[in-house]
Amino acid sequence: MAEGHVRYYILFANYEQGLRLHDLLDGENIPNRIAPAPRSIQGELSCGMSLLLEPEAVDAARACIEKNQAEYHAIVPLAGQIRARRDKYC
Amino acid sequence: MSDYVQMWKDLGMDLENHDLLCQVLPTAVGDVFLSQENRPKAMDFWDLVISEVHGIRPAELIEAQKQGRKVFGTFCVYVPDEVIIAADGIFTGLCGGSQFWVPDGEKVLPKSTCPLVKASAGARLGRTCPFFRIADMYVGETTCDGKKKAYEILGEDVPMYIMDVPQMKREKDILKWKEEIADFAKMVEEFTGNTITPEKLGEAIHIINEKRKALARVYECRKSECLPISGRDALLMTQISFFDDPVRCAQMCNRLADELEQRIRDGVSVVPAGTKRILITGTPMAVPNWKLHNIVETSGGAVVCEEMCTGTRYFENLVDETKTTLDEQFMALSQRYMKTNCACFTPNTGRIDDILRLVKEYKVDGVIDCNLKFCCLYDTEKYSVTRALNEAGVPVLSLETDYADTDAEQLRTRIGAFIELLNG
Numbered sequence: 227m228a229e230g231h232v233r234y235y236i237l238f239a240n241y242e243q244g245l246r247l248h249d250l251l252d253g254e255n256i257p258n259r260i261a262p263a264p265r266s267i268q269g270e271l272s273c274g275m276s277l278l279l280e281p282e283a284v285d286a287a288r289a290c291i292e293k294n295q296a297e298y299h300a301i302v303p304l305a306g307q308i309r310a311r312r313d314k315y316c
Numbered sequence: 317m318s319d320y321v322q323m324w325k326d327l328g329m330d331l332e333n334h335d336l337l338c339q340v341l342p343t344a345v346g347d348v349f350l351s352q353e354n355r356p357k358a359m360d361f362w363d364l365v366i367s368e369v370h371g372i373r374p375a376e377l378i379e380a381q382k383q384g385r386k387v388f389g390t391f392c393v394y395v396p397d398e399v400i401i402a403a404d405g406i407f408t409g410l411c412g413g414s415q416f417w418v419p420d421g422e423k424v425l426p427k428s429t430c431p432l433v434k435a436s437a438g439a440r441l442g443r444t445c446p447f448f449r450i451a452d453m454y455v456g457e458t459t460c461d462g463k464k465k466a467y468e469i470l471g472e473d474v475p476m477y478i479m480d481v482p483q484m485k486r487e488k489d490i491l492k493w494k495e496e497i498a499d500f501a502k503m504v505e506e507f508t509g510n511t512i513t514p515e516k517l518g519e520a521i522h523i524i525n526e527k528r529k530a531l532a533r534v535y536e537c538r539k540s541e542c543l544p545i546s547g548r549d550a551l552l553m554t555q556i557s558f559f560d561d562p563v564r565c566a567q568m569c570n571r572l573a574d575e576l577e578q579r580i581r582d583g584v585s586v587v588p589a590g591t592k593r594i595l596i597t598g599t600p601m602a603v604p605n606w607k608l609h610n611i612v613e614t615s616g617g618a619v620v621c622e623e624m625c626t627g628t629r630y631f632e633n634l635v636d637e638t639k640t641t642l643d644e645q646f647m648a649l650s651q652r653y654m655k656t657n658c659a660c661f662t663p664n665t666g667r668i669d670d671i672l673r674l675v676k677e678y679k680v681d682g683v684i685d686c687n688l689k690f691c692c693l694y695d696t697e698k699y700s701v702t703r704a705l706n707e708a709g710v711p712v713l714s715l716e717t718d719y720a721d722t723d724a725e726q727l728r729t730r731i732g733a734f735i736e737l738l739n740g
Contacts, residue, residue, distance in 0.1 A: 313724035
């Protein structure tokens with residue numbers, strides 16, 4: 227997978243909102259994964275959970291949010307976040 | 317809105333430093349877990365827990381404290397969680413697995429102390445982990461010299477109780493451990509204000525046995541030639557099981573096992589056929605220590621079993637549930653816990669037997685025997701582990717590492733060569 231690959235993170239004010247949208251997206255078979263929100267885009271939110279989308283799923287996710295009036299904070303594109311052989315542990 | 321910042325402030329945490337940890341964790345989680353394809357859907361639960369690792373569970377513990385319950389922080393699989401639960405207490409694992417906490421630990425401990433001990437001390441004294449702040453009492457034990465001395469220092473900052481783990485496994489040692497458990501129960505009763513009855517202890521034994529069985533079900537799936545879960549995901553499940561509610565933990569592990577069993581029936585594997593199967597043995601890997609598993613699994617191998625405290629030692633062997641008096645129950649607990657083969661015992665041939673058995677059960681191609689730096693006990697046992705594996709014709713690679721990233725390239729070279737050797 228290219229290191230500069232762009233993915234989208236849906237941010238939330240709390241994890242309850244995140245889990246609700248996760249279930250909605252799963253219900254519509256829109257691929258999404260629970261992921262820690264990268265600190266660089268988290269701002270003042272203290273919720274650590276985000277939903278991770280590949281670019282091809284973003285439009286469907288937006289439509290799902292619109293249709294269900296799902297609560298969320300922002301959808302943020304970010305490149306180079308995932309590299310299996312980066313070897314930066316914590 | 318979940319206001320974790322206020323919660324962390326109320327816990328007296330160093331928010332500025334803690335924020336630095338919050339910056340590195342998402343990157344590591346992304347690299348180690350989200351880089352994987354075709355993960356089991358049930359891993360959602362652990363993805364949520366690790367995403368909110370300093371939020372959801374700490375908030376639950378604080379809520380329980382408001383209801384009058386006590387939280388006990390523990391550092392070893394020898395501490396009987398059953399006793400804590402029987403007194404309506406809550407246990408939470410406290411071992412530190414991050415390099416982030418090591419410098420604060422080195423302010424009070426020699427650099428030549430194992431990173432797990434330094435990180436554990438640093439997480440408390442540096443005030444950068446909510447679990448270390450929340451625990452009303454720490455329960456230490458005498459499984460290594462570094463821990464014993466660190467507990468003396470931590471004991472100046474937080475109520476500390478030490479359990480004296482025997483160093484041999486004679487009948488009189490099993491009796492001694494039973495007495496230690498009985499003394500621990502008295503202390504827990506006094507600290508919580510709740511009486512431990514045979515009925516309550518019986519229920520607690522059942523709860524923890526069910527958790528062990530659920531963890532074992534997941535591990536059982538890893539024995540399949542069609543490997544339905546990565547070693548990284550299985551390790552995360554085990555690490556989280558140390559501080560999750562035990563009933564929920566069993567539910568989630570059983571849900572995962574249901575999916576893995578279905579995957580095996582459907583022939584769904586996370587690795588290509590022929591991927592070399594690795595057993596890792598040695599010192600524990602406390603969360604968020606994922607370095608070795610990640611390197612193995614991004615170097616062409618698959619970790620199928622961990623013979624360590626964050627592995628089979630945590631869930632193998634059940635406590636006898638048929639006993640009806642406290643005295644009998646304490647003995648049943650002692651008999652179960654004394655089957656755990658830790659390197660603090662002499663002799664510790666049971667560990668060798670376990671490794672040889674697990675190699676067969678998990679259809680292992682090669683063993684990586686790895687200890688954390690300055691862990692003299694596991695380092696010394698490498699001699700007998702390697703000899704036994706050589707005699708059995710099982711390839712073995714001995715390694716030593718710590719929590720820092722600096723040796724990652726070296727490890728990649730050695731592990732890559734080992735897997736290449738296995739591939740012939």
